[in-house]
Amino acid sequence: DTAVSQTPKYLVTQMGNDKSIKCEQNLGHDTMYWYKQDSKKFLKIMFSYNNKELIINETVPNRFSPKSPDKAHLNLHINSLELGDSAVYFCASSHRLAGGRGELFFGEGSRLTVL
Amino acid sequence: RKEVEQDPGPFNVPEGATVAFNCTYSNSASQSFFWYRQDCRKEPKLLMSVYSSGNEDGRFTAQLNRASQYISLLIRDSKLSDSATYLCVVNLLGMLTFGGGTRLMVKP
Numbered sequence: 001d002t003a004v005s006q007t008p009k010y011l012v013t014q015m016g017n018d019k020s021i022k023c024e025q026n027l028g029h030d031t032m033y034w035y036k037q038d039s040k041k042f043l044k045i046m047f048s049y050n051n052k053e054l055i056i057n058e059t060v061p062n063r064f065s066p067k068s069p070d071k072a073h074l075n076l077h078i079n080s081l082e083l084g085d086s087a088v089y090f091c092a093s094s095h096r097l098a099g100g101r102g103e104l105f106f107g108e109g110s111r112l113t114v115l
Numbered sequence: 116r117k118e119v120e121q122d123p124g125p126f127n128v129p130e131g132a133t134v135a136f137n138c139t140y141s142n143s144a145s146q147s148f149f150w151y152r153q154d155c156r157k158e159p160k161l162l163m164s165v166y167s168s169g170n171e172d173g174r175f176t177a178q179l180n181r182a183s184q185y186i187s188l189l190i191r192d193s194k195l196s197d198s199a200t201y202l203c204v205v206n207l208l209g210m211l212t213f214g215g216g217t218r219l220m221v222k223p
Contacts (some may be wrong), residue, residue, distance in 0.1 A: 035213075041200065043124075043159065043213040055210070090158060104211060106158035 003027050006107035008036060014115055021076045021110045023091030032074035033104065034066060035090040043090070049074055066080050078112075086114045118142060119205050119214035127220045133195045135215045138203030148179055150188050153201040153216065159202055162188075165173040193221045 002023045013019055016045045031050040037043045048055040054066065063079045078085060087112060091107040121138045129136045140148075148165040163170070165177040176189040186203055190220055198221045203214035 022190070028159045040215065043202065045212070046212060049209060103161050104159075108158050 004091055004093055004105050004107040006089075006110045008110060009108065010111050010113075012113045012115065015081055015083060017081050018077070018079045019077070019081060019112070020090075021089055021112070023074050023076070023107055024072055025091075025093040025105070026072065026094055027105060029059050029095055029105070030071055030094035031094050032068070032071075033092040033094075034074065034076050034096075035092060037088045037090060037109070039087070047074075047078075081112075081114045086112055088112070117215075118212045119203055121201075121203050121214040121217045123215055123217060125218040125220050127222060128193055129222055130193055130195060132221075133189065133191045134193055134219060135190075136188045136201055136203075136219075137178070137189075140184050140203075140205045140212075140216055141205055142205070143181075143184060145184075145205045145207050147206040148186050149204040149206070149211075150175075150177060150186075151213070153200045153202055155199075159213070161205055162201070190219075193219075195221050195223065197221050 006023045033048050034046040035043050036046055045057050046060045049068055050067055051071050065077045066073045086113050088109045090109045092104040094104050119140050126134055150162040151159040152162045153159040163172050163177055165179045167179050169178040174191045178187045200216040200218045202216045205212050
């Protein structure tokens with residue numbers, strides 16, 4: 001049973017397109033995240049979200065928007081894709097306080113390539 | 116200055132060797148610290164927490180020096196399966212910041 005699952009695992013698209021990546025967790029966690037890992041392997045947080053608050057990393061362009069239909073899902077929508085958006089996007093989840101204990105459970109990642 | 120800095124490596128070591136990784140962090144208000152492991156083309160997974168008094172988990176020992184804002188990970192008796200990237204992670208107010216990782220390659 002996959003704890004945190006993302007789809008699609010691979011996505012190749014043209015500049016200017018709009019795309020979404022879906023994420024679901026079955027761990028009963030109340031907080032979900034999106035991270036971006038670029039070609040230099042730096043893992044940077046984009047969003048942190050629970051049913052009460054959305055925390056946005058201020059460096060994230062507003063072309064990126066998280067959408068959460070319920071606490072088990074946090075999808076990432078990207079408008080007007082740019083070459084620099086090419087990266088691996090990881091979804092993760094935790095109990096709200098587990099952020100302090102460091103235990104994030106990551107999905108397998110979605111590799112986005114923008115041509 | 117990056118919030119969490121690590122030597123990217125790679126560290127190439129023979130099986131059985133002892134290897135140590137270091138990490139520095141910039142925000143002195145950081146509250147807790149961790150090491151994650153990421154295998155090639157896989158997701159990161161929590162390896163161990165880092166406690167002020169130092170802590171050990173089998174062949175792995177983690178240490179924290181708050182005064183110097185420095186974290187370390189020591190791996191004894193390296194195995195081929197230890198080959199991975201090791202990510203230093205710092206928590207501030209519930210948000211985890213990851214270092215760029217140190218790549219370890221253990222050779223037969």
